Amino acid sequence: MAGVSLKCGDCGALLKSVQEAQEHGELTSHFNFSESTEAVLNLVCTDCGKPCRSKTESDLHTKRTGHTEFVDKTSEAAKPINLEAPKTVAESEEAVDASSSSQSEEMVVPEVDKKLLEELELMGFPTARATRALHYSGNTSLEAAVNWVVEHENDPDIDQMPMVPLNSKVEAPKSSLTPEEMKLKAQELRERARKKKEEEEKRMEREKEKERIRVGKELLEAKRIEEENERKRLLALRKAEKEEEKRAREKIRQKLEEDKAERRRRLGLPPEDPAAVKPSSPVVEEKKISLPVRPATKAEQMRECLRSLKQNHKGDDAKVKRAFQTLLTYIGNVAKNPDEEKFRKIRLTNQTFQDRVGALKGGIEFLELCGFEKVEDDEFLFLSRNKVDMAVLNSAGSELNSAINNPFFGVL
Incomplete structure (x- = not known):
């Protein structure tokens, strides 16, 4: 079309x-x-x-x-477009004039001041660039030529020799400077160009520094927000744990009351008079104390991991307890024999490990919190010797002992 x-x-x-x-x-x-x-x-x-x-x-x-x-x-x-631009009479005449003049005129390199050209070449400028600079700066002075080069150094044709019609050749003015003055002038121009380049580099460095400061501030703000969110999450977690323990105690108390009433019924004793029962002490609302919030510690992360493990398998207390005891054995062996690699390397495909820990959601995560890492295409859990942290292992042992012995740990 x-x-x-x-x-x-x-x-x-x-x-x-x-x-x-x-x-x-x-x-x-x-x-x-x-x-x-x-x-x-x-x-x-x-x-x-x-x-x-x-x-x-x-x-x-x-x-x-x-x-x-x-x-x-x-x-x-919609009509097919005509790609030929309309030409005016003046344009036609100009085209004819240009055609006739181009046939009669010969293009040559413009003449420039030889001394100025030599000075520019001594300063390190290519001949074509120096010639172009002298021609387009008016061929008046070394300073004007250098300034022109600085302003046009990114031009695509900067190193192409300029060409002008033969009849437009203009004789270059002769320099009135002595050789010594020309050397001093060239040195001054070089120093000026160097200072200009240094100032540009300093300006760019200041811009980069401002950008680095801005990015740094954004990173700090993002980190602050992340820590604030983590503190809020931990506060909510602690509150939920307290509520859970409170409900567990109340549930146990009700169970004891029911067992007591059942025993009295079996013995043929009348039900206990509610009026004679010593009223239980009212639950005192805990006074909220505003404490400074801190980021989660390694021990708190381990406690949350064990709590999640028990919650995920609340229907099988025996399996959960066995998993806790197995983890305690692994941690204890490493703490007692940190130089023995066999205690610091666990094969993930081992059936005993899978039955006791690996198949339970949260078991492997707890070992990773203790410093173990998956290696050899996730075939082993390995704790390198230089990453054995006795403080972390002791915290892990304390959390496991608490989870095993505390009847209220993760009940609800």
């Missing part, structure tokens, strides 16, 4: 003709156009007949006038 529009590669605008593309380029400095089969949108307002070339333009028209009905006449207005 023939192209029906020109599409701007910079902003995506669709244009009906080459003339519109030229006007778009003059307004936006966009000159990357390609032929497109997508037609320019033509939405005609049914109320006032105004054509709109885009959805944005129709939305603005609706906002200004309140007209909401449009008819899409894009297909009717």
